Amino acid sequence: MRWLRFGSAKRPVEHDPARQQALLAEVRQNFGAQNQASFADQAEAVAKLLAEDLPVAVVVLREFADSAYAQMYHQAANLRLATDRTNYRPLWQSAGTHLQWPLFALPCALHPYVHVSAAASVLGGGEARQVVRVTDPEQLLAHLFEILDLTIAGWEFGRVRVDVDAATLAMRLITTARDLRAAMGNPPPLPNPVRELMRRNNSITVLDPSGTRPVGAINPGKEMRENLLA
Template sequence: MRWFRFGAGRRQAERDPGRQQEIYRELRQRFGGHVPGRFADQAAEATRLLDGDDGIVVAAHLLREFADAAFAATAGQGFQADRRNYRWTWQGAGPRLRSPLAGGPGFSLHPYVHVAAAAAVVAGRAGQLVKVTAAEPVLTHVLEILDLITAGWEYGGVAPDADAANLASALIAAARELRAAMPDAPPLPSGIRDQMRRNNTVDVWDPAANRIVGGFNPGRAMREALLA
């Protein structure tokens, strides 16, 4: 397992790789699809476990691990994929592309639990994150996952449920807070910029009741958060 390294002079004394490994193992054992309970409740509890600077480093690792697995799962289905712009992959593949949010081989993390918790940590502690680890890779992975989700809704016929909409909202908040905390945030990738130009509201489903429970406009949410 690879971990983000602190830069020179970035509070080396407070880094504890052993503690990071413990947090990571506990997150995988205590939370996920194999555990009974609502995903939102699990994510909230997992967020509390990601405490201190070591929790921030683990959160960054979770986002990278899931982004890597999602890209591998997309490319593994035989479709060309650009991690910086999933839009054209979904446009070309449509419903033939199985959403990586469904999990499967190569995934050890649950998007609505582990990734949602990591996004909450980034959003809530962005000011500290930029002090203890490299912020730009974290932002890149946040936006990759967000692009993959929203492009699937727009072009792949993926029907979002409440957990998916909550994850997208958490990723948008993470991107907003992290960009605000960075002294020189990079430009937004083209896939995200394309989504921001759109103004479509998607129906949010409750699979258990098989009914629509709300709506979500990702383009508007991104514009309000990332262009403010």
């Protein structure tokens, strides 16, 4: 998957709540669907900012996951269905087209292909060992897997186009989860949606950002097996 570009932060983590709130507000307000730049270019710019303060990247993932859960819970409640944020697949399988995939328009004003992709990119790699020391790694992993579950559910059930930005997000979530699990040494068991997808071997065509031309393919089950079972 040659189009993927991964970042790696090398700066020390400092606890400055006021500065962290200002940074979060900056990336929320200045980047996203309202920005004219491509999602890939925006994600790269956001990653450079988040690399200066890794806990803000953790907050981005937490806020995004919480906001997505709230939206899914509301939809499910209207359909009188249960919502399990550790496994959204049964909900999608039960509700089908009655559900709307919410990740492009969450109230938290964070975009999956910009803010979430950037946050995931800076928390993995060489920073994973530091990240697991300064945050709750199990909660962070849960958020990564929750977003990954919703991302792929969108492809499978929500008719979300799998383009380069979508594939990049999925791969960054997978590889960052891999890096954090390795840094933890004794990570929790993999969640059920991951285990279910690992049993599959389906390749999905990946389109260019305009959605007009195939540029490659992604096999989520294979990627998860190779990265998360090592």
